[in-house]
Amino acid sequence: MLDQPLVLLDLETTGGNATSDRIIEIGLIEVHGGRVLREWSTLVDPQVRIPPWIEQFTGISNAMVAGAPSFAEIGPALHAQLAGKVLVAHNARFDYGFLKNEFRRQGLRYQAKVLCTVKLSRRLYPEHRHHNLDSLIERHGLPAAERHRALGDARVLWELLRVFQRERSPDELAAAVQMLLKTPSLPPGLDAEALEALPEGPGVYLFHGDNDAVLYVGKSVNLRERVLSHFSGDHRLNKDMRIAQQIRRVDWIETAGELGALLQEARLVKTLMPIHNQRLRRNRSLCAFQWEPGRAPQLVQAGELDFSRLDNLYGLFKSRRDALDCLRGLAEEHGLCQRHLGLEGGRGPCFAYQLKRCRGACVGEESAAAHDARLAAALARLRVQSWPFAGPVGLRERDAAGEREELHVLDAWCYLGTLRPGDALPDADTLRRQARFDLDTYTILTRYFAKHGRRLEIVELGAQRRVPPAA
Incomplete structure (x- = not known):
């Protein structure tokens, strides 16, 4: 050395x-x-x-x-x-x-x-x-x-x-x-000088091609390492090879922590639709089952209901086909009656009963109440969590050094934006109008809530006019 x-x-x-x-x-x-x-x-x-x-x-x-x-x-x-x-x-x-x-x-x-x-x-x-x-x-x-x-x-x-x-x-x-x-082998269209300022903290990065078209959006807890890893000499991933041939510019957004990076990435992918991002794309066919005892599960579309505030929603599916395949799988796994589930019409014994895969709710051998109890148990793991707050809240996140602080504004499992201390807050009606339920954001937030539990710093925003600083 x-x-x-x-x-x-x-x-x-x-x-x-x-x-x-x-x-x-x-x-x-x-x-x-x-x-x-x-x-x-x-x-x-x-x-x-x-x-x-x-x-x-x-x-x-x-x-x-x-x-x-x-x-x-x-x-x-x-x-x-x-x-x-x-x-x-x-x-x-x-x-x-x-x-x-x-x-x-x-x-x-x-x-x-x-x-x-x-x-x-x-x-x-x-x-x-x-x-x-x-x-x-x-x-x-x-x-x-x-x-x-x-x-x-x-x-x-x-x-x-x-x-x-x-x-x-x-x-x-x-x-x-x-x-x-070791110096990474940079793409011919990318100026090495442009990457010198890449930070080593969390955030989101954007690759731009000709005419400033967005090629790819990604996130990392270390922006510098992750961006440079795309340009490693061996190009193990075909996607990285294609990006290297097309890239002309790199932008990034620093965040206080990993949650901010996850939320920003999901939002930007759906807004910008980068050609090399397949995950996190906007899904317009999102649906779930709405079920109450005594009735067959009803398939409902995301645009028809407030998914965050109902207690009788099960499963979040990207298509009607995925939802029905899941329900058929539950029927087979738990011996449920496909006629009582609304998967089969007609009268008399269902097809599964004839194959001895149904306990007989369709022919009176199992009571409707007993069938509902087993269906409730089968659906339990698919229950959609209700929004645990009365209205919009801010979730505070800080970086490890305590130098950057952000408040992620959330309502009904929807991500509405990120603010800094002192920023003005939109009123509650404006926030609700902006809310659009999204499966990826719901997944990110429910996992984060489950992981951090009581350690979350929640700020009730109903009476707030500006983002308060941390105590």
Whole structure:
């Protein structure tokens, strides 16, 4: 690993947004052949105020950077210094993103192989849960004299690499580095620069082709890994091969968590109808059985009923044929009478009775009440869950770091949109008019409710005017 030229780098910044925040300190160590060639650091005038919490966290004040060079002054020399070297950083997407944006403002294009020591530590020490720098300093006993200063943290990274070399075999370390530095083979119509900003959190991604046509919509808890996996060199899936030939642009929507990604994906597929998505397409023939004791099950269409508020609905089927096949299967499995189920007309013994597969409700050998009891038991697992709230609610979801918070607006198992704290809420009548029952959304929500139970954060929206922040 250390045979190639490396730059171990750390940045201090005014915040966490690479497009709107600015660098206030740079520290780097050049390494080649296992030897440190040079250390260099400088404060940088961000030309904006440093927030008080950043001053407290780093010890870098507005007064300290007042006489420092701006990034425009050091940019060309730094760009030349980094050229052709592997960039090594902790949580490297953060530092790389800031560098690329600062260089872009100066009209300089910067691309590099990037080695993230967080990911490297996870590969080499998968038995450990935490791989932030403080955890690694404590676990490996690393010296850290100037924590949260750029050059001090870059020195910690150098010590960390040396620990990796001592504790892991050369082959294991080389394989881990090679995997992390592996560059995907991108489609010819896709600019590699466009993928640099892909986040590593949850969300939805959209592939566009010629004339901006939407080719495919997908979701993931790690957008970057999932998008790049479509372009792996072996193209194991024929679909990925076809997408690679047609793709011209990638868009994405970040979400607070997996639920938001699932809901957005289902909505976008039905709205945009991408040519390479087969699942989650809009189904206009959705139907169910409505049943009350003493009657045969009645097949009803989704457009005829409010599926969320009735207690006597069973099964959600994509077609009439699927529904009838399911009912016939229940009849055969439980010895039910097809005439009492409405599957067979006429009088006298049903055909299944003649084959000794019916207990005789059609000829009076089994009472209607007993048959209904067995039918109720057979249908129980197909019961459609009623909406458990009096009206529309918001389901709050946060990301793991607590930095992104979303409120998914739901009513009658329908997804009506996602809002942020402070956003205005539509009135209840507007929400109900927007509601359209959808099987995929129902499945996503019922599974999520069953999994998380009492841990769900539900906000009643009846009296709310704006999305309230979390307590």
